[in-house]
Structures are given as structure tokens and as C-alpha cells.
Amino acid sequence: MGQGPLEGLRVVELAGIGPVPLCGQLLGDLGADVVLVDRLAPSGLGLALPRRFETNLRNRRSVAVDTKQPAGREVVLDLAGGADVLLEGFRPGVAERMGLGPQDCHARNPRLVYGRMTGFGQQGPLAPTAGHDLNYIALSGALHAIGPAGGAPLPPLNLVGDYGGGALYLAFGVMSALYERHRTGRGQVVDAAMVDGAASLMTVFFGLKAAGQWGAARGANLLDGGAPFYRCYEAADGGWLSVAPLEPKFFAEFVRIAGLDATWCGRQYDRRAWPAMAEAIAARLRERTRDEWAAAFAGSDACVAPVLSMDEAPAHAHARSREAFVTLDGIVQPGPAPRFGHSPAGEPTPPPQPGAHTDQVLAEAGYDAARIAQLRAAGVVG
Helix, strand or coil: CCCCCCCCCEEEEECCCCHHHHHHHHHHHCCCEEEEEECCCCCCCCCCCCHHHCHHHCCCEEEEECCCCHHHHHHHHHHHHCCCEEEECCCCCHHHHCCCCHHHHHHHCCCCEEEEEECCCCCCCCCCCCCCHHHHHHHHCCHHHCCCCCCCCCCCCCHHHHHHHHHHHHHHHHHHHHHHHHHHCCCCEEEEEHHHHHHHHCHHHHHHHHCCCCCCCCCCCCCCCCCCCCEEEECCCCCEEEECCCCHHHHHHHHHHHCCCHHHHHHCCCHHHHHHHHHHHHHHHCCCCHHHHHHHHCCCCCCEEECCCCCCHHHCHHHHHHCCEEEECCEEEECCCCCCCCCCCCCCCCCCCCCCCHHHHHHHCCCCHHHHHHHHHCCCEC
8 A cells, every 4th residue: 555646545445345345445456545444243244255365355454343333433433534535335324324424424524525335326216125236237238138149148247237337436436526526625425326337338239229230139249249250169178269350350360360261251240141150160269279279369460369267367478477466465366457657556465354453543533542442442443
């Protein structure tokens, strides 16, 4: 911590799961001082991993607070009073019932950007109901479009709802509100809903649909595996290759290196030719192993790459050259992104144990040693 373009930004993050921890990680990776308000006792959140494996909680300082006690609530409000950003991921109304809602926090700090992360948003008929990533992307139109031809919709991990439509939009919203604060001097509430973010990610596809360039059937369109030049193929050893030469000049390069019939180049976008083209490509790529083909296409513009496992990705030459992965406490994981020219991010720090920085953070907030000891003895902090 202490390096990167967000150095000097103070963030308070109320412990949660899914997109809020990733948002906090992104801000912390780029230099923000992220103070995680942990619970005093295990909460059952997440996958019950030992803290060192909760990699989204890196680059934090942790205070452990019992927010159910009035004194604990006051501790969090004091932290919010000295912060630029607060992040929370509760259902609508929960933070207000805790006495930690936007009005409570803005009474202490009118400049605070209050970032709220939910599945369905703060208003609407579904706002108070439970859900998960898969439900949110189901309602956005994204899930319907993902999956094999003739098969069921396929969960794309939880990348589209929790992380793409959630954490990234919350981070973008927070930074936008901070920019606006430079003009007005006021903080505001950022209402980031995963169902909204996932829908936003689908904007281009709604345009394609309106233009008649995208159909409802899965696995029958340009970017969903329907095109034979934008899908994955199995190699001789059971490995897989991603093939994506969308542009005609790149497709011609692919055809040349793969040793395919050059007449396919003139019929690349003829959908009537796609079934036979896919069969020919599949047969050809099954003749060599994944890595043999990767070597054949290396350095070309054929847009072919081997499908790497999580074990293989950090060892790839390009990842090594960019130092794209780091090892923290023995755990290999992606490093900070994106890159910055004159304010690069520092080396990430491992996830803290709950309450590891309670005394330090409270002292910075103006609490003397006697008061901290009193709060600890009362079970308010730990």
C-alpha cells in the first residue's frame, strides 16, 4: 500500500462478499488506504476460507468491530467521518437499520462518497429479495445469450454479474462521484446494482439485435460460438485452442498457417458455409497437439491462442514478461491492473487477519490508548 495513483484516498469497507471485496481490492491495489471493518466473530460469509486464501481482501487494514453495539456503530461513524469513500453491500435498508446509512454517515462527513452494492438496486419490486450473480444476469439478457447451440444457458463463472457488472461498476461509480466532488464539494450515494451493470455490459448486443445481426438462438451468432472462426477447438492431445480471426486479413493468415483450403477466405461470412468450414477446421486442428499449434501460430496475426488452465496462465511467457501475476503468502494470483506511467502500483500486501490493525486505525481516528482499551474490554472492538 501507499503507492499508485490512488495514494491518499481513504476508504472504509464494511465486510461483505462478492463484488464489494473485489471493488475494495481494486482501489487498494492502486494505492488507496482501505480499512476493512471486520466482524468480531465469524459470520459465515463467503466460502469459510482461511483469511490468507481470501485474495480479494489483499491490500487492506482490518479493524474488528461489533456494529450491533451502539459504541461499535459510533466507531464506524468516526471512521467514515475521516474517509473519502464508504463501501457496503447489504440488502436495501440494512445499513439504515444499523445506523450506518447514508444519512447517518453524511451527517458526520458531507463529502463522503457512499458506495452501495446490491443485486437489484435500492428501489424496484425485486430490491428487497435475495439473489445471486446467476439471477442478476438472467434478468439482464446476458445469461440467455451464453451457452452452446441447442443447450442450456451456461453460467460464465460469476464474472458477468458479481465482478463485471458489480465490482467494476461500483468502482467506476465511486471514482465518478469523487470527480464530481471536486466541482461541488459534496459527497453522494452511488447505487450500483448488478442487474444494471450486467445489462450495461450487453449494450452492444442490443444494438446488434436491433440491426438484425444477432438472433435469439444460442451458439448461432458471430461472438457466441456460432461462427467457425470465433470458437474453441480441441487438439490432438485433448487441449483446446481459441480461434478468433474475425477480420478477413486475419482469417486468411489463419487459413494459411493451418493449411486449410484457401477458398474458405472468400466465404468467411457466408453463413451457409459455416457448418462445413467448422468441420474442416476441427478436423485440421485435431491433427496436432495444442502446444504444437500454439508454436505454429506464435507471432502471427491469426488470432489463435492456447486455452490455458489457472496453473498454466502464470507461467506463460507473455504473463512472465509483464509480471502479470504475483505471489503473496505462497499464493499465486493476478497482480494489480491496469498499469500507470508515472504512478505505478506497489507490491500488494496479503489479506490481514481480522482486527490486525484495530489499535493503529483507531489511534489515527483520534482514540487514545485508554479509550481503545475500554472498547476492547467491553467487546466493542477486537
